[in-house]
Amino acid sequence: PWTAEPFIPQSRSLKVLAEASKNCRGCDLCDIGSQVVFGEGPHDAMVMFVGEQPGDQEDRQGRPFVGPAGQLLDEVLQQVGIIRDECYVTNSVKHFKFEPRGTRRIHAKPSSREVSACQPWLVREIEVVRPQILVCLGSTAAQTLLGRDFRVTQRRGDVMKTEWSPWTMATIHPSALLRIPDEALRAKSRGEFEADLAKVAEQI
Template sequence: MTDERAVEELLKEVEQRAKVCIACHLAQTRTHVVFGEGNPRSPLVLVGEGPGEQEDLTGRPFVGRAGALLDRALREAGMGRQHVYICNIIKCRAFTIENGRARNRPPTADEIQACTPWLDAQLTIIRPLVIVCLGGPAASVIIHKNFRIMQERGQWFTSRWAPAAIAALHPAYILRQAGPAFDRAYALLVEDLKAARAKVIELKQRQQAQQPLVPPDEEQLSLF
């Protein structure tokens, strides 16, 4: 069995258990557990806040308007979904009912705490070199508790799950901006994704310099 198959099988096993999770009350209102998807062998993992309406309906992360904006930003940074792994800090949709309509809301501290073991299991299996936190809540889990997204985005940190972590603006936040504010926020997202890609390349080169006898992974080298 290759290492690749081992990673995928381990991740699948965790996903099967997460799909029946009832560790918090969000289990009562979800349609699907949105575990995460992408390349589990990627050195680059993107972590968002939680599923929205479209994600809850499809079971896939970042498939709504925010997902389309993320895809565009990834393309501008020279990447595609197939090159990264994407997940969220909570796996079920958090929402409130306002005027008869379900509106997304940030996850509570209790919900995040209940769900973090799934994120921990994912990241422990994938062992990324670089994590991009999309938005402040993800950065509060991955980087440090009192993370301030506007002040600290674009800076490099270490994380218990990766040697390098950076936070970027969440695509859903960018979509709420208009005109020049939208353009500025979107440009920052692209800039941070480009920085993340460059950091992966830098760390892989450092790893390979330290381990000259390990054959390079052709697939990964083609992008990073």
């Protein structure tokens, strides 16, 4: 079966883990894209954010949440008073998946096999950082960590004690927010996203 397991060293050093992830061949995504995008942030971060998968910019730069979704995340974090550099930011899947369309690379949703294959990396990151607060951005992260039946649309903003963190929450994915075509709906969603992150800020 596809799994990252054999590629993960025993180490609890994020640096060692990040380095090892470059050689992961746990699923077929290892041959797509240009590089692995491992999580980033202090090993003792109080807050961890988990997204879905690196996008085009992340794949180019080798860092999570640096494209349009990352800009939106940064903007809202700043607005609610959370310092991103003090948080650990990562993804459910560490390689970019896309379909070429002309010269553009269009994001493709990771399959559940790819998400499961990559999950051991995420689990190790959580074990090392042991975040007091864990925020799932979007349904891929939420379903990976909170169960296949979890519906972000119905339960965003709910605070839960989970095996991953004493204070776990799922909210809207900033990319999903950016894709809402209707301006009024997009504004409403942004308000909800801000409110969820403001709740996180209150805990810090």
